[in-house]
Amino acid sequence: MNDLKIKQLFDYDSWTYTYLLWDEGTKNSIIIDPVFEQSDRDLSVIKKLGLNLLYIFETHVHADHITGASNLKEKTRAKICYGSKTGVDGADIFFEDGYKLNLDNHEIFVIHTPGHTSGCVCYYVKGYIFTGDTLFIEGTGRTDFQEGSSNDIYDSVKNKIFKYPDETIVYPCHNYKGFLSSTIGYEKKFNPNVGNNISKKEFLENERKKNRPYPKKFDTAVPANLKCGKT
């Protein structure tokens, strides 16, 4: 079996992390949560690394940036993949909870983690979990729009994400403090929202009290992302 390589990329405008995964032997690859404005950069690095982009994975319908999915599909013919509860128009594959997909010999598991949005999914591949806007580094995604649910996100993190080993690397969709990754063990211990010492009652109460600004790109990003980033 060849090595699985992971390359983290960053969009400075929306503070989004994009991930490129590939098998070092076959060069078959997947991109997770690409950003529209970074399509040329992403295509350039895919070409330079000699990768064969097979899939574009989305963790959810983003409200803060437009996805680069359609741009990348157009130039590569990769399949656009979303969680089955997202209802986006134009996706090629809808993942059900528990779906397993192989990138060569690397098993990737789809985990339905509703809460930030009803259709959120996370992706697990041995030793790594891509948590989208469900679990952040010392944080959790907002639950006040797009069928968000504080009850659901708490259950998703506690029952579906925190069940992975403590040493699992956590790769989120955003961070605003300059952290690039975390681990399950660290988040269980130090996440102020959903760490081990926070009960569901406390979490729900804390979420209820939050008064967050309207996301500035919401009105353009969500409609575009419901069409896989076609603008």
Added chain:
Amino acid sequence: MNDLKIKQLFDYDSWTYTYLLWDEGTKNSIIIDPVFEQSDRDLSVIKKLGLNLLYIFETHVHADHITGASNLKEKTRAKICYGSKTGVDGADIFFEDGYKLNLDNHEIFVIHTPGHTSGCVCYYVKGYIFTGDTLFIEGTGRTDFQEGSSNDIYDSVKNKIFKYPDETIVYPCHNYKGFLSSTIGYEKKFNPNVGNNISKKEFLENERKKNRPYPKKFDTAVPANLKCGKT
């Protein structure tokens, strides 16, 4: 021997990467190129991870941000380390070219790489090279101030950095396109400034033609960094 762990951190204002290295068994650690404004964040993560900060490594006297070295030393008693040609006031250890320092069983090599500044150093630890402002991802550091030398930076990259294996991970001090790391093999192939297809004559000519703006923090950062970030 225990695992060497590496945590990359980012400062959004100066686009600087800081690196935290530690031995997973002993928790002895080193920080490379900390940023003044991020001292509280860095101290917080050091504390949460249970690390014992032994050394603060600087790659050079920075012109675009003030180092957090003195802040971190004050709270941890770690030793501040610079290349011997920097002439900073208040450093505890000055590294000569080729100096080898052990973090438990991990051998770290100091490589004097003049060019961006006359006192620049890079650090190599098995499989990873921290290249400061000498080698960037698809770029090289400026050579038009602080005793910069186009001739020297070309030789430093070609003779001292590119001698490491192609698969070596390159961790620079900055990137402005959302790339977090590279490899020696990638840079040899694709670095538009100093890749394999660029002769010294071409490099010198290209550098000579560049007309770059005066670094906005130069007049505050350099004097402060010549005193290890004491402001």
